[in-house]
Amino acid sequence: MDGPRDGSGRDSAPRPHATESGVRADGGDAADGDVAADRGGPEAVSVSVVLPAYNEADTIEATVETTLRTLASFLAPGSFEVIVAEDGCADRTPEIADRLAAEDDRVRHFHSDERLGRGGALERAFEAADGDVLVYFDTDLATDMRHLEELIERVRSDEADVATGSRWIPGNVADRPPKRGVPSRVYNGLVRTLLRSDLRDHQCGFKAFSREAFDDLKTEVEDDHWFWDTEMLVRAQRRGFAVAEFPVEWTPKGDTKVDLVRDVFGMGSQIVRTFWQLSVRPRLSRRVGIVAGAVLALVALVLMTQYIDFETVLTEVGDADLALVGAAAVIYVLSWPLRGYRYRDILAELGYHERVGFLTGAVFISQTGNLVFPARAGDLIRAYVVKARRGIPYPSGFASLAAERVFDLLTITSMAGVVLIGYTATGQTAELARTITGAEGAGRVAVIVALGVGLVALAAVVGIALSARSDRDFVRALVYRVSTDSYADFVAGVVGRFVDDLQTVAGTRRGFSRVGAASVAVWTLDVVTALLVLAAFQPELPLVELVAVSFFAVSVGNLAKVLPLSPGGVGLYEGAFTLLVVGLTPLSAELALGAAVLDHAVKNLVTVIGGYASMLGLNVSLTTAVEETREVREHGEEAPELD
Template sequence: MDRPVEVSVVLPAYNEEHTIEGTVRTTLETLAAFLPSDAVEVIVAEDGCDDRTPEIADQLAAEDSRVRHFHSDERLGRGGALERAFEAANGETLVYFDTDLATDMRHLEELVKRVRSEEYDVATGSRWMPENVADRPFKRGIPSRGYNGMVRLFLRSKLRDHQCGFKAMSREAFYQLKDEIKDNHWFWDTELLVRAQRKGLRVAEFSVDWEPKGDTKVDLVRDIFGMGSQIGRTWWELSVRPRIDRRVTMAAGVALTLVALMLMTVYLDPQEVLDVMGAADPALVLLAAVVYLVSWPIRGLRYRDILAELGFREKTGFLTGAIFISQTGNLVFPARAGDAVRAYVVKARRNIPYPSGFASLAAERVFDLLTITVLAGTVLLGLVATGNTSALVDGLLGSGAGQVGASERQAGRTAAFVAAGVGVAAILAVVAIVASARSDRNFIRSALGRFSSDSYADHVAGIVEQFVVDLQRTAGRRDAFARVGVSSLAIWVLDVVTAILVLVALGASGEMSLVTLVAVSFFAVSVGNLAKVLPLSPGGIGLYEGAFTILVVALSPISAPVAVGAAILDHAVKNIVTVLGGVASMLSLNVSLTKAVEESANAREQAEPVESD
């Protein structure tokens, strides 16, 4: 039964069978030195332990009515366990500290007093105050200083130590902050302090004596991947997103278009582009653009089928727009950062979880790579069968492509090696995905366990597992595999037809047979696109042109100037269609980050903790 108490101390516990009993008893003894016995409670926030911690906590709760045990059948994370316990706590002053008692307990009275006296809303111990810097081992000290420095720099915190597990707050302060804190794991402590300062709450930081207990819990997965990403996420939410409105979003869309078009001139001679366009048959160039545009609704249909396998039913028009926006981003940002834009759009607008969004996108990429690998491989087999591989080798080595410039020749060589590696990787990926979809074995947690035993690693493993499961669901069923495969083939056939029309627009059809023109185009476009997978340049500009040029010259009677012009015009037509479609989609979908986040349904599914009597 709930009792009116003044101070609630929460002890987050995960597999603490060797320390929890001593910690609870020490806590009660320390509190009794400065508070009435019936004014306190100690809550063991046991977070899905798989050792004897639950049993010991139950026994302690049975022996002393001031002790309460909250059990969770699944891992909530350190922050999640703390938040649940605080919501159920009875005290007006809420306290928590690490169960290893690394912080000297003689500071507990000072911690409680600073909040209980109503002088401060939040109080935290600090190991990095000038008058009392903790003697920390190198393995602990360097990461801690670096982390706290990043928090002060990016999140504008005035505190020196954000992760000291020795904090207190008023009940009112907790309820002001809890709905704004997004992290459920180790970053919860930092986010609490940062958001408290941003709200203007009174935050006290005071030095404490601290002694490390046991080995460090600095963790590769949690501290590098997790904490760093959370700093970035919080910086975006607090410093960037509030400044983004519809006007800023539309201006960014226009700027994105201009940057994409300007980037096309970094690797290409603008005058050369104009000369090529001037010599081409405008009707055929326009037809090429129309053919390429037709492939985009098919991309939307394919993406719809992929998402349908994951249980999400969306309209083709919306998905086509999302793809346009992400591909426009890929023309501007390095390392295919535009892919994350699509995952964001479908998450914000349709509440498709990020793991599913990225898994669907990865499935799409795998099918793309597999399709163009098969296309390139089919032509290569034809070259082997007809004894024309020597021309290809001579072209790549340079002896057979004397008319081609050094930059295009080097790009062609690079593209050939990159394309070969990417093609092999694509085939292996498809084999692995289909094979693993039929297996009950899962190696993700064991693999991550080699680097991390932390609760955040479990969280990351869960996300990765969901990603893999979604990917397997898409590629594992024969009918889904066939349907998405056929649409992928249609997309890339139209891509090649676009290149063929550009070559014909420049008069290339009079220099070779239609069969040769088609075969050369399929091979050049496929290899060029395989090479673009590695982000060696934004949108693959430059690399694609070099690959296309060297292969066309090596395998056909087309002259180098025509091949270069066709490569430039082909890529320019495709990029212009992509950029214009991206801008139109941004306008029609009204992709404003602030509004999109507000419209997204981010309800957190939380199961109430079970209290043990």
């Protein structure tokens, strides 16, 4: 389908599945030259008003008529146009807008077969508009139309480059129901604080832009939905454009709903993204990254002191058998090539074949990043490494990492479940329950987190398995129970792609068995490492009991680390490990705590040494990798190749 065309016959910026009435690809009969002649030529139009419309069949005709009548009261004939930016409507809005455009040459209609988002629809219409003053307001006419002349004149007189109505200027606060007012105040407060905006109201649907300001800002604004106008206002202020905010009389029309997906995840994530781009990224450099990494490492140590008595730990560690500790380190080193083999098999299921040595290095680097950066940001580094060094696309890199994580969760949950069954059979479950419920602090939090993560992991695997056997899109149906907004479409698409890729990896017997067997081997060696460290403290436990408590404590401890509550899971792993060892054995808390800290320290030390060696070998910077993967998630762009 042709892209939209304006009245002069020139092509505007193309958008998929979009047309303008008068030059409709589906059979409109108005000629380009006729439309231009009727308007007196595009140079006669100085003001373009865009009405963003999504399923507005009940109101769009009255809104267009009111808009034309108001504009005609203070603008010369032929100097304005009204554009209905209809955004993939599912009702009669397109037919009504077509008729209005055919009956009045001051009206134009831009149609899209697919949802572009409010921002996308506005931007497309503004690009094709003829006016030098670009205006839009919501089609429900919540803002009193007597303010339209002031809005336009603020920009047309060169008083301002951008003008916006405000419902929150002191002395003129709109009477809004709490369901609208409270979220609006919180949202505007966050924008003012985090994005350093001087405006009171960023979401009032009553704004005007000069052509110069719009053309300058449109390439920088990334959101194409509800955050679009907020981002325009924020970036306009940062670029030095004059932004005028004036009070308007505003009356809420109809009802609204707080959309969880859009308002919390959508708008909130856009504020964070813009804050990162405007306030954080410009200050980043390699030196800053190194300093930040050192600070985060220091913070991790401080966090550790909140959970651990270092005097006790040092006393217990000093009495440990160093030969067994060394053997534990060797065993843990052997687990890393197995991680490389497993990652090779995951990528092979997705159609990519790489050497184990390279992939082991990539795993080392990403795990080292998790020890330095918060919120498991190191996981993203692996996708960067395989893209930059082997050309594996980012979506495949992210999918392979997600598949690995699911196998990890399933394996350690299964290990913990098997041991728990054994404890139940021997009558120790009640004692374990009393230990957990009576504990306080990090240990109890860690175990509760571990149980929750384990249940979620099992539920996710069951859900994925069921969805693989059905033609129904369960993911989209579940998301739509929360929201049907376009952000919900985005979330459903992301989760759906993840499920599809996971089914690709685990959907064959060969793939599931190879990756599953490697996961069992990896985590068995992880447990053996902890077992040898615990044995180094001479606990005087029967071998069967030592093995059982090691499997259970390590499994639950690693489940507790899944949520990024502290860098590298510091404190959570030690808390869960200590609590379970003390609850299931006659060992003292001091001994259990010393073993937990030493076990985690050995594993982290091996990880850091291997990670930095791999970074030197592959010439990879952690800070560069994290920055590039953030850009990919935000923009969908390809990251540059490494030098």
